[in-house]
Amino acid sequence: MPIQLNQVYYTYNLNRPDSKRALEDISLTFDDHCFTALIGKTGSGKSTLIQHLNALLLPDSGRVQINEHVLDFPVQVKKNGKVNYRKMKKLHKKKLPQVKEIRKTVGIVFQFPEYQIFEETVLKDVSFGPKNFGCTEEEAIEKAKKALTMVHLDESFYERSPFELSGGEKRRVAIAGILAMEPDILVLDEPTVGLDVRGQREFFHLIQDLYDQGKSIILATHQMDVVLRTCSRVIVLDQGKVVLDSTPLKLFQDKEFLSSSSIEPPIVFSFAMSLIERGMPIRLENIRSTSTLAEEIARVKGGKQ
Amino acid sequence: MRSKKKELELTKRDENIPLDSAIYLSNLSFGYETGKLNVKNVSVDIKKGERVSIIGHNGSGKSTLSKLIDGILVQNEGDIYIFGVKMTDENALILRKDIGLVFQNPDSQFIGSTVRDDIAFGLENNQVPYKDMDAIIEDCARKVDMEEYLKSEPSNLSGGQKQRVAIAGAIARRPKILILDEAGAMLDPKGKKEIRAIIKERKQEDPDLTILTITHEIDDAYDSDRVLVLNHGEIILDDRPEVVFENDDLLRSIHLDIPFSHKLAKVLRKNGVDVPEVKNDEELLEVLCPSN
Numbered sequence: 001m002p003i004q005l006n007q008v009y010y011t012y013n014l015n016r017p018d019s020k021r022a023l024e025d026i027s028l029t030f031d032d033h034c035f036t037a038l039i040g041k042t043g044s045g046k047s048t049l050i051q052h053l054n055a056l057l058l059p060d061s062g063r064v065q066i067n068e069h070v071l072d073f074p075v076q077v078k079k080n081g082k083v084n085y086r087k088m089k090k091l092h093k094k095k096l097p098q099v100k101e102i103r104k105t106v107g108i109v110f111q112f113p114e115y116q117i118f119e120e121t122v123l124k125d126v127s128f129g130p131k132n133f134g135c136t137e138e139e140a141i142e143k144a145k146k147a148l149t150m151v152h153l154d155e156s157f158y159e160r161s162p163f164e165l166s167g168g169e170k171r172r173v174a175i176a177g178i179l180a181m182e183p184d185i186l187v188l189d190e191p192t193v194g195l196d197v198r199g200q201r202e203f204f205h206l207i208q209d210l211y212d213q214g215k216s217i218i219l220a221t222h223q224m225d226v227v228l229r230t231c232s233r234v235i236v237l238d239q240g241k242v243v244l245d246s247t248p249l250k251l252f253q254d255k256e257f258l259s260s261s262s263i264e265p266p267i268v269f270s271f272a273m274s275l276i277e278r279g280m281p282i283r284l285e286n287i288r289s290t291s292t293l294a295e296e297i298a299r300v301k302g303g304k305q
Numbered sequence: 306m307r308s309k310k311k312e313l314e315l316t317k318r319d320e321n322i323p324l325d326s327a328i329y330l331s332n333l334s335f336g337y338e339t340g341k342l343n344v345k346n347v348s349v350d351i352k353k354g355e356r357v358s359i360i361g362h363n364g365s366g367k368s369t370l371s372k373l374i375d376g377i378l379v380q381n382e383g384d385i386y387i388f389g390v391k392m393t394d395e396n397a398l399i400l401r402k403d404i405g406l407v408f409q410n411p412d413s414q415f416i417g418s419t420v421r422d423d424i425a426f427g428l429e430n431n432q433v434p435y436k437d438m439d440a441i442i443e444d445c446a447r448k449v450d451m452e453e454y455l456k457s458e459p460s461n462l463s464g465g466q467k468q469r470v471a472i473a474g475a476i477a478r479r480p481k482i483l484i485l486d487e488a489g490a491m492l493d494p495k496g497k498k499e500i501r502a503i504i505k506e507r508k509q510e511d512p513d514l515t516i517l518t519i520t521h522e523i524d525d526a527y528d529s530d531r532v533l534v535l536n537h538g539e540i541i542l543d544d545r546p547e548v549v550f551e552n553d554d555l556l557r558s559i560h561l562d563i564p565f566s567h568k569l570a571k572v573l574r575k576n577g578v579d580v581p582e583v584k585n586d587e588e589l590l591e592v593l594c595p596s597n
């Protein structure tokens with residue numbers, strides 16, 4: 001269990017009039033080599049939770065454990081009888097030598113990751129991370145090249161300016177920048193927003209590929225077709241709480257839960273459900289995409305298999 | 306401040322432009338760098354009250370085109386007419402008052418330090434009387450479900466929430482032309498539906514409202530009267546949505562999605578199941594499993 005969250009609470013602007021509770025009593029375990037979806041409507045706490053997975057945010061109470069590293073709040077810093085959380089966090093962040101280790105274990109790809117690109121060539125940009133973590137120039141370049149290969153960007157890209165690339169290519173450069181730090185766990189926060197259909201398709205192939213190469217994937221997304229196609233587990237957040245922890249297959253059949261939430265099954269799935277309602281004996285558990293649905297229908301209708 | 310007379314002079318209609326035209330683009334070209342065009346020779350007449358979608362791959366020039374129409378970028382060649390008035394350096398600020406543009410990236414849009422200030426800023430620009438502002442701001446914030454956040458700093462909001470605020474800001478100004486540049490991209494499906502409903506409602510209140518929607522979502526495009534397909538800066542198709550989405554091969558060749566029923570029917574044929582051409586999901590369902 002590389003990541004474990006135990007009764008994690010988090011509030012933005014704590015003790016201020018505009019304070020906003022974003023996470024409430026979150027207890028979750030993410031296993032080795034998982035492919036997990038994090039879903040829930042805008043504002044439900046997905047990004048906040050994600051930032052706890054590599055110590056960008058620290059819990060107000062509860063604990064986060066990443067491999068052997070524990071993040072919690074044993075210290076109480078008080079001022080006028082009140083806990084001064086801000087000060088406490090500052091202190092704590094300084095005293096967190098494990099943060100570097102954690103950031104090497106868990107890599108986060110944010111929305112619009114291309115905004116984090118800043119070097120003048122692709123190779124320089126991707127090797128920035130490893131260099132920052134103490135690799136020599138040569139080691140860093142080595143790791144950068146390996147990462148670029150993983151995202152299918154070949155040598156011809158090394159010396160190009162990242163700013164001249166297409167949206168999809170930029171995003172791959174940004175991900176390579178994270179991969180170069182060789183994290184075991186890759187966390188992606190709505191990573192395909194703004195990509196066109198082909199860009200999205202390529203991107204999800206890439207993530208699937210990285211999973212097959214042994215990475216754990218945690219993916220916040222609104223794209224239920226992707227959840228159905230790729231994820232083996234799905235966690236639903238609502239107002240900062242975990243309201244469901246299940247599989248895509250179970251979730252998309254749970255009419256009661258769906259009607260009380262804003263989640264809609266992907267069109268492949270609802271289409272398959274309609275066929276079943278009309279009496280076609282296809283097996284839902286085999287359906288993850290348009291092509292698997294077509295295969296199921298062909299099986300029933302006696303097309304070629 | 307400019308005199309009313311001067312303003313009238315600057316906004317004289319060109320008689321050659323049809324009276325019912327809202328946005329008239331004539332041979333419009335633009336490039337960010339010399340020697341390269343990102344919008345190529347675009348000519349189109351968008352009518353008052355029309356709902357038009359623009360689709361096209363990443364980098365096809367959709368955002369650039371919307372910035373040209375809003376006068377943020379200035380074309381290298383060609384002309385832009387807003388309600389028949391030719392846009393010039395002198396009158397661009399006046400013409401812009403009729404245009405509400407919601408940017409693709411809402412971060413580049415916020416000016417105010419709170420959500421309330423930000424919406425107020427747009428109203429001020431349009432010379433809305435101060436006594437009316439609070440009511441308008443609260444009404445629009447309520448519509449996009451962001452009433453609770455009026456005192457928040459825009460930078461503390463999530464991407465989707467920012468988009469909601471940007472939409473509130475745009476509709477608060479009651480523009481005659483609304484341009485939405487992937488304005489719901491960061492929202493969840495329910496949020497997207499809500500935004501669609503808000504826009505529909507505005508359209509019902511004001512049937513003359515012209516709406517330009519830049520989108521990757523087939524649902525948005527189907528909701529419009531007309532779809533423009535942009536490819537490498539050029540308009541390669543301009544037709545009703547039903548016609549555009551019939552054209553699977555073309556859509557695929559420019560990296561756009563095709564309707565689910567078309568896709569499934571195609572894959573079924575590949576799998577040896579004989580299915581005729583279908584228009585939509587219901588038809589395909591009926592073909593595969595007739596209800597009796």
Ligand SMILES: Nc1ncnc2c1ncn2[C@@H]1O[C@H](COP(=O)(O)OP(=O)(O)O)[C@@H](O)[C@H]1O
Nearest residue numbers: 012020022041042043044045046047048461463
């Ligand atoms: N920097 C911030 N300051 C104050 N409130 C925030 C900040 N970031 C997020 N929030 C609030 O926390 C809640 C959860 O937000 P977030 O984790 O971004 O949700 P999601 O990623 O699911 O859309 C929302 O109500 C949001 O407004």
Ligand SMILES: Nc1ncnc2c1ncn2[C@@H]1O[C@H](COP(=O)(O)OP(=O)(O)O)[C@@H](O)[C@H]1O
Nearest residue numbers: 337338343361362363364365366367368369370
């Ligand atoms: N500020 C800029 N400087 C230089 N090139 C740009 C700039 N903004 C966009 N481009 C380029 O112009 C083309 C069209 O971009 P854009 O209008 O944003 O496309 P779309 O909105 O259809 O994705 C792309 O090739 C893009 O890389």
Ligand SMILES: [Mg+2]
Nearest residue numbers: 046047189463
């Ligand atoms: Mg988020």
Ligand SMILES: [Mg+2]
Nearest residue numbers: 367368369409
């Ligand atoms: Mg754009």
